[in-house]
Amino acid sequence: MRAEVGLMLGPSLGINYSPRSPPNAKVKERSVIHDCVSQFLNETEREREMLYIIGLGLGDEQDITLRGLEAVKKCDKVYVEAYTSLLSFGLSTHALEKLYGKPITVADREMVEEKADAILSHSLSSDVAFLVVGDPFGATTHTDLVVRAKKLGVNVKVVHNASVMNAIGICGLQLYRYGETISIPFFTQSWRPYSFYDKILNNRSLALHTLCLLDIRVKEPSLESLCRGRKQYEPPRYMTINTAIEQLLEVEQMRGGKAYNEDTCCVGLARLGSDDQKIVAGTMRQLRVVDFGAPLHCLVIVGKENMLELVVRKLDATRGICARAPIHDTVLHLSFMSVPCLMMLKYLTSNLLLNAKELIHVI
Amino acid sequence: MRAEVGLMLGPSLGINYSPRSPPNAKVKERSVIHDCVSQFLNETEREREMLYIIGLGLGDEQDITLRGLEAVKKCDKVYVEAYTSLLSFGLSTHALEKLYGKPITVADREMVEEKADAILSHSLSSDVAFLVVGDPFGATTHTDLVVRAKKLGVNVKVVHNASVMNAIGICGLQLYRYGETISIPFFTQSWRPYSFYDKILNNRSLALHTLCLLDIRVKEPSLESLCRGRKQYEPPRYMTINTAIEQLLEVEQMRGGKAYNEDTCCVGLARLGSDDQKIVAGTMRQLRVVDFGAPLHCLVIVGKENMLELVVRKLDATRGICARAPIHDTVLHLSFMSVPCLMMLKYLTSNLLLNAKELIHVI
Numbered sequence: 182m183r184a185e186v187g188l189m190l191g192p193s194l195g196i197n198y199s200p201r202s203p204p205n206a207k208v209k210e211r212s213v214i215h216d217c218v219s220q221f222l223n224e225t226e227r228e229r230e231m232l233y234i235i236g237l238g239l240g241d242e243q244d245i246t247l248r249g250l251e252a253v254k255k256c257d258k259v260y261v262e263a264y265t266s267l268l269s270f271g272l273s274t275h276a277l278e279k280l281y282g283k284p285i286t287v288a289d290r291e292m293v294e295e296k297a298d299a300i301l302s303h304s305l306s307s308d309v310a311f312l313v314v315g316d317p318f319g320a321t322t323h324t325d326l327v328v329r330a331k332k333l334g335v336n337v338k339v340v341h342n343a344s345v346m347n348a349i350g351i352c353g354l355q356l357y358r359y360g361e362t363i364s365i366p367f368f369t370q371s372w373r374p375y376s377f378y379d380k381i382l383n384n385r386s387l388a389l390h391t392l393c394l395l396d397i398r399v400k401e402p403s404l405e406s407l408c409r410g411r412k413q414y415e416p417p418r419y420m421t422i423n424t425a426i427e428q429l430l431e432v433e434q435m436r437g438g439k440a441y442n443e444d445t446c447c448v449g450l451a452r453l454g455s456d457d458q459k460i461v462a463g464t465m466r467q468l469r470v471v472d473f474g475a476p477l478h479c480l481v482i483v484g485k486e487n488m489l490e491l492v493v494r495k496l497d498a499t500r501g502i503c504a505r506a507p508i509h510d511t512v513l514h515l516s517f518m519s520v521p522c523l524m525m526l527k528y529l530t531s532n533l534l535l536n537a538k539e540l541i542h543v544i
Numbered sequence: 545m546r547a548e549v550g551l552m553l554g555p556s557l558g559i560n561y562s563p564r565s566p567p568n569a570k571v572k573e574r575s576v577i578h579d580c581v582s583q584f585l586n587e588t589e590r591e592r593e594m595l596y597i598i599g600l601g602l603g604d605e606q607d608i609t610l611r612g613l614e615a616v617k618k619c620d621k622v623y624v625e626a627y628t629s630l631l632s633f634g635l636s637t638h639a640l641e642k643l644y645g646k647p648i649t650v651a652d653r654e655m656v657e658e659k660a661d662a663i664l665s666h667s668l669s670s671d672v673a674f675l676v677v678g679d680p681f682g683a684t685t686h687t688d689l690v691v692r693a694k695k696l697g698v699n700v701k702v703v704h705n706a707s708v709m710n711a712i713g714i715c716g717l718q719l720y721r722y723g724e725t726i727s728i729p730f731f732t733q734s735w736r737p738y739s740f741y742d743k744i745l746n747n748r749s750l751a752l753h754t755l756c757l758l759d760i761r762v763k764e765p766s767l768e769s770l771c772r773g774r775k776q777y778e779p780p781r782y783m784t785i786n787t788a789i790e791q792l793l794e795v796e797q798m799r800g801g802k803a804y805n806e807d808t809c810c811v812g813l814a815r816l817g818s819d820d821q822k823i824v825a826g827t828m829r830q831l832r833v834v835d836f837g838a839p840l841h842c843l844v845i846v847g848k849e850n851m852l853e854l855v856v857r858k859l860d861a862t863r864g865i866c867a868r869a870p871i872h873d874t875v876l877h878l879s880f881m882s883v884p885c886l887m888m889l890k891y892l893t894s895n896l897l898l899n900a901k902e903l904i905h906v907i
Binding site for chain 1: 599601602603605606607608609610611613614679680681682702704705706707709710711713714716719720721722723724725726727746750752817
């Protein structure tokens with residue numbers, strides 16, 4: 182079956198004509214629209230070559246879907262974008278080439294931005310695959326490439342996969358309870374944009390979690406080389422959770438809106454979806470010094486702390502222990518993988534620090 | 545490598561002790577924590593049986609990842625949850641069984657809620673796969689199952705996949721620009737919960753898009769049968785976009801907060817990720833009467849209309865055409881699949897209704 186995607190242009194096939202349109206304009210419009218629809222039907226009736234935009238998922242080459250693999254196998258030309266994503270994130274072209282049994286061209290930022298038409302022209306005469314880490318329309322959209330493809334008359338098919346935008350659910354905080362996602366760029370001496378701060382403030386005021394995507398700088402031409410007119414690239418840089426927290430705290434100090442502070446609960450996630458992923462919950466103060474290892478990192482600022490944290494705070498006040506243990510809903514949810522968290526819970530309950538009624542609230 | 549997931553419990557291995565803790569409590573805590581850590585290390589050192597929670601993606605059996613398929617192949621027992629998701633959504637157990645070469649047990653709501661321990665006990669002695677449409681922690685989380693598994697000492701591994709929460713990106717509206725996701729339940733004569741309204745109001749006031757997940761009622765016991773003490777089930781019901789819009793407009797009329805109205809731009813999506821998906825952009829008034837076909841449906845309420853819509857409104861005012869054409873950023877983004885939209889743009893430009901400068905803003 183053919184996917185149907187359209188725009189409601191009104192009850193008829195085209196535009197709803199305003200009564201103010203002159204009659205000859207109406208006739209002209211109708212004729213143009215008629216042509217468009219005919220062209221649309223003709224285009225979809227015949228089988229055309231296809232540009233497949235295929236999500237690779239998060240981890241390694243085994244995260245491609247069967248649907249994606251089947252599409253790659255029938256393509257004459259395979260590109261993998263290294264523009265916004267990261268081959269070193271568990272993926273190597275060698276492993277991909279071995280799996281697919283064909284050569285792969287790495288399309289870096291320059292190629293995607295400047296030579297998109299060259300890529301697309303292949304797909305006029307044969308099937309082409311364009312591979313994207315994560316989901317094609319996840320954290321970064323490839324709308325521009327698709328719009329260009331369409332202009333050239335290339336048919337496009339999308340194969341979805343996991344991206345950070347949904348896989349973040351593994352930290353246990355419901356995806357329903359996230360507000361607007363933010364990006365934190367590397368600060369420089371002269372460029373310290375704070376625009377993400379208001380978004381966190383909004384999210385926190387609505388008790389929503391904030392997913393923070395951290396800056397990636399790959400194949401950035403150095404300022405010096407640009408001045409000399411000869412492109413040379415800075416070494417790749419990936420923002421760590423530690424740097425992100427430093428910058429966040431700096432912005433809070435500058436803005437003073439009390440969106441968060443050093444005691445705000447967060448979850449840091451490194452190499453999400455990989456076998457060696459690392460997920461740690463704690464306050465900003467605590468996570469600031471954790472070594473999360475290799476990129477990619479991302480950070481969740483927890484929106485609202487739940488019953489469990491309240492219970493622990495109560496315990497803190499009345500019994501004087503667990504003063505700084507950042508126990509909140511993340512703990513509970515993370516507990517399935519985090520034995521120390523479960524044990525902590527068990528310890529609390531076995532020592533009757535939580536009574537049965539409180540425990541029902543918590544679990 | 546082993547994935548690391550944890551909770552920062554302070555600079556030492558356990559709890560940060562408050563200076564108010566009595567000394568004997570400290571000693572007891574240390575001993576408990578030491579036991580916990582030892583147990584944790586012992587558990588992870590030996591290879592244990594595994595409960596794999598595997599996302600199936602959105603479309604059909606071909607949407608499983610290679611990593612997911614490999615896991616299923618080594619499992620002795622395979623469950624597929626039909627609790628929150630939908631086998632009729634392109635998936636049949638027959639097709640799955642054929643692909644996996646082994647029988648599959650359908651775990652409905654009752655089984656997951658009431659017999660989870662029976663499912664989990666299998667995974668104490670052999671590898672078990674629990675399949676979930678979409679991503680395991682996407683629109684619905686399976687945290688409860690995972691917490692129970694952990695309590696029984698079962699190791700858990702998650703295989704991610706696409707879910708509505710990231711695949712919605714295909715409608716062209718950036719995932720960055722979504723606010724809190726809402727669920728719209730079926731209204732009954734006596735139960736008309738309006739709590740989602742304030743969330744839409746918040747999102748719209750921040751110019752954010754709202755993803756609306758629509759109610760699914762599968763294997764719901766009828767009230768009558770519950771009274772008789774003998775369970776009988778209502779026929780399955782899936783909310784259509786049409787019903788969702790009816791209910792949304794009813795709530796707006798009751799609440800009157802001007803969060804949206806019949807002219808608010810939306811995108812309706814049916815069978816997202818399937819070959820026969822249907823995506824239509826238009827006003828609530830327009831989408832209310834579109835036949836989107838079989839489930840699942842979802843709806844996006846567009847947060848902010850962009851330059852293109854402003855241009856068209858200007859045209860509307862000055863030239864008296866295109867009065868009701870809902871052209872906004874969705875159009876532009878949807879255009880890659882929607883030839884009528886592209887043609888509409890082409891028509892506008894070829895007739896010089898947009899001049900070159902305006903077009904730069906638009907494209």
